[in-house]
Amino acid sequence: MAATGNALDISLTRRVFNYAKPYKIRFYWAVVLTISLAILAPLRPYLVEYTVDNYILFNDMNGLVMMTVAMTILISAQTLVQYNHTYLTNWLGQSVIKDLRRDVFNHITQLRLKYFDNTPIGTLITRTVSDLETIADVFSEGLISIVGDILQIVTIIAFMVYADWKLTLVVLTPMPLLLIATYIFKEAIKSAFQQVRAEVTKLNTFLQEHITGMFITQLFSREKQEFDKFKAINKRYRKANIQSNWYYSIFFPVVEIISAMSLGLLVWWGSKEILQNEISPGVIVSFIMYINMLYRPIRELADKFNTLQMGMVSAGRVFEIMDTDEVTENKGSLQPDRLKGEIEFDHVWFAYNDEQYILRDISFKLKAGETLALVGATGAGKSSTINILNRFYEISKGSVKVDGVDIREYELSFLRSSIATVLQDVFLFSDSIYNNIKLKNDTISHAQIREAAREVGAEEFINRLPGGFDYNVMERGSTLSAGQAQLISFIRALVYDPRILVLDEATSSVDTETEHLIQNAILKLMENRTTIVIAHRLSTIQHADKIIVLDKGEIKEMGTHQELLKLNGWYKRLYDLQFNSVGIKV
Template sequence: MENKQELDLVVLSKVLKLAKPYKGLFILSITLAIFLAPISNIRPYLIGMMVDDCIFASDHECLLRMAGIFLLFVIAAAFLRYVFIYYSSVLGQSVIKDLRVYVFEHVTKLKLRFFDQTPIGRLTTRTINDVEAINNIFTQGVLTMLADILGIFAVIGFMLLDSWRLTLICLATLPLMILATYIFKEKVKVSFQRVRNEISKMNSFLQEQITGMQVVQMFNAEKQEAEKFRNINRKYTKANLDAIEYYAIFYPVVELISAIGLALLVYWGSKGIWNHTISAGAFVSFPMYLQMLFRPVRMLADKFNTLQMGLVAADRVFKLLEDEAYIKDYGDKEVSKLKGAVEFKGVSFAYDNKNYVLNNINFKLEAGNTLALVGSTGSGKSTIINILNRFYEIQNGSILIDGTDIKKYKLHHLRERLAMVLQDVFLFNGTVLENITLMDEAIDMETVIEASKKIGAHPFFEKLPDAYNFHITERGSNLSMGQKQLISFVRALVFDPDILILDEATSSIDSETESIIQYAIEKLIEKRTSIIIAHRLSTIRHADKILVLENGRVVEEGSHNTLLELTEGKYRKLYEKQFDQSMV
């Protein structure tokens, strides 16, 4: 329990540090809370004075004067409350605005392995739901709790000033209220934690199902997936209902304790009036004091849980930010141009540091030449191009570009000189032009059109409504596979890479589009180093070198003709198999 409290204090201090750039707003909010305490809780005291000094004294001028003072305090309290709520909300929103950007920038730097292991729905929850919960620490947590606590002390101060006897009577039921509040706080805290965990699971499930809806419908799995969702939804609803149940119990209990306090107040207050130990003004004002005393105590439980949930969310966000699963950019070499010579020396790699998918890979690719990677699924072809881009760190060996270890290049400069055309083309929600340039202002329309014409894609884009301004829906669902491949190819070309990587770029398009791209490939690889992966071996016959991979090892190496001369060679068997299938 003590460790948990220490953890909460550590997390709270981290959250408060986020407000450092907005120190002025933070100090203003605290100052307003301090002034609000007496100003918003002086009304019962003023009413008591009006009763004793004005009404019972039949002093009309005194009554008008006190009514004016009362009205001024009401207006002042309302204005200060407005300013406090507004600026505490501005503070919270300013903090989470910066935090969202910080979280997003951090996530974009993480290793691909992190995304392989982490559900997207969980990251969405961290970036949106949990960050929003941190806003509540400012708007409904620390600052408002401080205002409520100061308000409680202000009320007790006015009560003692008015009548210490009635104050003691009112405070007699306060321990019961504090006990009920504490029990409620503990129960609801557990429920809220369950609610946040369940909503995180629901986000992950929905994201996965919506992304894979085609597969779900293709195999008529709607019923099974709906049953899974019902189970998740049932647990989420149960967690919410448990929290609601505690609220349903707590508020009537609070009303009961308040009624007991009021009954004691009326009973002992009446006696005080009869024996002249309590004034009529105090008797009138104390029911209002009682309400002002119990209301913040009651609300503190709810606000403490809001604070607690905000701290739980903040802890999860900070753990994400403290995750150093990103590629270390300790290189200092900056380049504006590469020759493009690539060399692998004894490279071994495992995604999990245990099961190696590449074993002692050695090859050398001269600048301006073309390398083709061939092998069955899982042989390590895509892994080679992933580690070349430094998406993952290798365990053994070294990768050189132009004789320099890729770790010595600044990561931005390294990736700027490489371009990839992936088999599974990912397109963003936006125009064709935006998907080609990726919002890089250095790439103008003329460059895009020129690149499109080089590969014969320009006529395809011209036929689209609004041409290059055609709006693409999420993941390019309103385009054909061939059109998506063409956009991906033009995207690679406009960045004018020194090393061009084609990851099975022609394996999912029709023969007409493939012939256009194949022509462009053959024309463009003369000017740059190229690495090509393709299942259809007919597309790589003109490669300068072909590597045949099997179980993460290079089993054959040579040109197309050289490898065909190997009677029992794996490449020859693959080629003959494809040739026979094409004949059929």
């Protein structure tokens, strides 16, 4: 769904307001209060007119006191209604975007990794934060307020016509000029707001990427160049905002001028009518109030219409994410008590984009409890193999089976919970060590985590940290060393007790001492589990049951370490290159 910016897009408006259904009673109350405000607003000038003509001109103090009390009650009631209306519409808007943000985030978590490969993270942040806040304005300052203002305008004009229809026509003579100015302003500010939204998306994307990659920026001394880029983006954002403010600075004085024209016509025509005894002084006083009350909602109407319009633009962008079909299908329902761990790739072809295949006709079988090592140069397809096993990406041709069943037949969360993947680049959330291991899984106890930490050899260093397992590792585990973060990832894999284990060269970023600590834990973790190891150091996979050499997505060789050495082919060359080049005797 494209973001057209059309405030009268019925289907889009209906979709936004469907989120108000759980709060329909409050929504109806907001509508009632809106109608009440439209009716109460013109009563004050009418009471003033009645007071002037019936009590002030006749010096009737009792009547004046009585009308003063009546107007005080009216103003109090109007204030109370206005308070409840403002609170209720804002409460409604925030409640709607709370539910919508929940659904958007839930949808994002189900998207395939392919979607994130092509979509900047800053764009998604803008959609789930800034754009959703704009949608909230649809309820607090948008459609309901627009309807209320229109009702108020109609009611005021009705009171004016009732008081004196000729004078009404005179003072409304400049109204066509206001309608023309409002239309021009509406179109101009729409374009300006769209530019503002586009620039804030670029700004968020730039900030997210460069704050995340600050290490690279500083490592290569790119601070000045990146700062210059930021200044350019920030300048365009400022320019877009100034442009929108410029339109306001033109439009509001124009409205005031037109309003003054109406007042001038009122004085001219009213004075003549009073001198001829055709109109009472109370009508003139009330019309002064009517004009001020009439032009205020008209002036705000253009602004509120653009608020509604921008809310619909933002809604279109948000629902565009919601409507994306890049969601991993979860049609499978199979959830056996426990997997054995047999894996079979049967003539698997895979491409990230169209026909540019990353994996070409990959076939192999792995019995339960066996260990498979994948070796090859960068870009050979090793990581792609484990990505499609976890169904992060869908294969193009062939089939992938676990225990003889196509992986698409399994319930997705069950499949992924049965496969533990320990990556070379460990990701830790800004949270405690305990929560980073548990990941909100209530079935995992604190005792299990401590036991796993003890087996991995990490308990000692964790207990030395302030707070122990409650220590906050900060964003991406920045307060831990690479080795410590890797140890936590091993604990996380161990407590989930998977049937299939994937190790993406999990010790490559670990120092020698730490590597020694976890070698026994790795062997324990691999016991009775099917294991796939992505290996860069061939010394770590010599005891694998099966080794596959990949090159440009194709299997070049398959066998044990000794078998592949005897072939004197791809594996032997990799082995010699890695060991002989550093002077190690083979």
